[in-house]
């Protein structure tokens with residue numbers, strides 16, 4: 547049975563492999579070990595029989611504004627509602643801190659649409675959102691969709 551919990555140090559290698567495997571396929575941005583360690587408290591994992599089968603992170607960006615990022619489910623566990631459950635749990639955690647607006651920059655707008663997000667023009671997001679974009683290999687030619695949800 548799939549269970550959900552906050553990530554810990556023992557998960558870092560599994561997260562690094564999962565996220566960068568999809569990044570290599572061009573589906574998401576890569577994450578260095580350094581970035582995963584520094585933001586470890588952002589991450590929750592879905593675990594099945596002690597194996598990480600899904601991950602997602604919520605990163606605080608600005609006043610009542612947070613980004614859902616690094617969302618990935620292993621191939622064999624896709625389409626089992628794990629991705630949606632991770633997003634829901636990230637949002638619950640964010641709401642407890644007072645987050646009122648969640649957003650994602652993604653190549654999967656259809657999935658986020660199913661989670662209640664709507665697409666907005668990228669330049670409608672606050673400038674602060676783009677702080678880390680300079681580290682992206684695609685910068686300044688972003689081709690991700692901006693998806694937003696107000697709660």
Ligand SMILES: CC(C)(COP(=O)(O)OP(=O)(O)OC[C@H]1O[C@@H](n2cnc3c(N)ncnc32)[C@H](O)[C@@H]1OP(=O)(O)O)[C@@H](O)C(=O)NCCC(=O)NCCS
Pocket residue numbers: 568573574615616617618619620623624625626627628629630631650651652653654655656657660
């Ligand atoms: C995107 C991803 C996280 C979805 O996870 P998942 O666990 O398979 O999704 P769920 O089973 O929770 O799906 C929830 C709903 O979204 C739909 N959905 C899932 N992936 C979708 C996609 N890529 N496009 C459109 N709809 C999608 C499902 O069919 C389901 O719809 P339903 O309610 O009508 O049944 C997963 O496919 C993945 O890891 N992809 C590779 C990495 C990636 O692209 N990450 C996103 C980067 S931000």
